[in-house]
Amino acid sequence: MTDAFPDPQDAPRLAETYAEVEDALLSRWPETKLEPSLDRIEAFTELLGEPQRSFRSVHLTGTNGKTSTSRMIETLLRALDLRTGRFTSPHLERMSERISVDGEPLDDEAFVRAFNDVARYTHLVDSEQEHPLSFFETIVGMAYAAFADAPVDVAVVEVGMGGSWDATNVIDADVAVVLPIAVDHAKYLGEDPATIAVEKAGIIKPGSVAVLAEQTPEVAAVLLARAAEVGATVAREGMEFGVVSRTPAVGGQVVSLQGLRARYDDVFLPLYGAHQAQNAAVALAAVEAFGTGELDDDLVRAAFAEVTSPGRLEIIRRSPTIVLDAAHNPHGAEAVAAALDDSFSFSPLIGVMGVMEDKDADGVLAAFEPYFEHVVCTQNSTPRSMSAAALGRAAAEVFGEDRVSVVPDLADAIDRAATLAEVGEAIDVSIGAGAVLVTGSVVTVGEARGLLKGRR
Structure with a gap:
């Protein structure tokens, strides 16, 4: 000392x-x-x-x-x-x-x-x-x-x-x-x-x-x-x-x-x-x-x-429903996917995903693939974020190109996903039952939370 x-x-x-x-x-x-x-x-x-x-x-x-x-x-x-x-x-x-x-x-x-x-x-x-x-x-x-x-x-x-x-x-x-x-x-x-x-x-x-x-x-x-x-x-x-x-x-x-x-x-x-x-x-x-x-x-x-846990299957907005979850590895994504199946009946469910460069993006995408009708690939504001384009390429391998959009700006990505969920654009489902899940990173979810809290 x-x-x-x-x-x-x-x-x-x-x-x-x-x-x-x-x-x-x-x-x-x-x-x-x-x-x-x-x-x-x-x-x-x-x-x-x-x-x-x-x-x-x-x-x-x-x-x-x-x-x-x-x-x-x-x-x-x-x-x-x-x-x-x-x-x-x-x-x-x-x-x-x-x-x-x-x-x-x-x-x-x-x-x-x-x-x-x-x-x-x-x-x-x-x-x-x-x-x-x-x-x-x-x-x-x-x-x-x-x-x-x-x-x-x-x-x-x-x-x-x-x-x-x-x-x-x-x-x-x-x-x-x-x-x-x-x-x-x-x-x-x-x-x-x-x-x-x-x-x-x-x-x-x-x-x-x-x-x-x-x-x-x-x-x-x-x-x-x-x-x-x-x-x-x-x-x-x-x-x-x-x-x-x-x-x-x-x-x-x-x-x-x-x-x-x-x-x-x-x-x-x-x-x-x-x-x-x-x-x-x-x-x-x-x-x-x-x-x-x-x-x-x-x-x-x-x-x-009284327990709360922000950013963990948190419903942040209605009409359409937007859910936030900070799952950023396959183990977490699998737990969230099971909870979606267990507790919700969203149709369609549109994913908005932004992941960090050093994470197992392929594993996270694979965990959500059976649950997302479509995934909008984006990125957060940090230098560690995987680019939306790179994530989009990985997602196309898992989902097929027709089920993937690439929208680098997070706010625009959420809006794009909300439109897909609300209208069922390019997806043959009934209107009104859709939802958006924003996931892939704590940072992505935190930035989305900041954007959406003012819109509720």
Whole structure:
């Protein structure tokens, strides 16, 4: 640890506006540039006074479902009158969504304050480490400092990528949640689920409770070996807890959940799909494992009824219906496709898809092909986005050229899809039952959400 404070002439200028914070953070290493080490974040949090030691925590990893499950866990904990912090990534529309206290993202003033609280230490780490602090490492430090300052009773923390060397992993969580593991970020994490599981298992710490969603046998073996190695208690979906039953309902579904301590029946969950019922069972087990004991039936029902998860099968507009879902890998797309089949009867369903260059576009397209009458290929505003033309070529291989349109501008792509859904143009179906699903990337969905909220 460095004792000397920075020379005022060398110290970073404190931010006065949200835009200045955003600019300062985006000037750092992007989330996509990774160097597997906790050295920088450990040096950073040490300078900050180890804020992550001042609260208890629930840590989540897995390929899909982390944000929805985090929001469910947070809602249950708040129902127990605990003050919560929540860290999730990436954001949909605004960077400040990543850091929430008491269930609400930091407002602009609080976000600026959180940045300024840590800003004078960032360049100390930059100067002493081989590589500078990244965007992600900096915002993790901001979150942990903001949670300590609040102060929160418990933080619900979603990893950015992986587990062992993810910057969030300077916490030693009471409960480590591992959601289903499939292949994503293969360049950094590995080409098969068992290899990826080794990295994600790193959030399971000595003395913690590992709450494990249902996994393939190969992945389960890796996670159980890690739990045994560090002496963690294990709770497994399908054995110690799980979904007993689920019935699609207007606005979501009604589920019965077996928790670690009790069974909770007739719970309304205002989210769609079997994957969200599974997330609810995991969230319930995580909260029970946190040490709250058996939960009151009415409290559980009331909490789950309040859960929201923006950008996850979110109906953002009617006439025609436009649904947003941030599925960006084949595993996520398959879950969304099953939920569409399960909970909706759209005809035609028109896809609007924009994916990142480094994602398995072919796998995502294949998952949606049986459900989309037509797909409009577009792109989001980031340099990482696959071009609409390249996605269109890939889509033509899966859908056939007659079922593919290429519209690079996202707003125009949504309008084109809405026309196809509403009028059935070039598609022999009845008018009025059509819908649009915007998907393929969190960024694409976030940009679409910003465009469409004003049109409702």
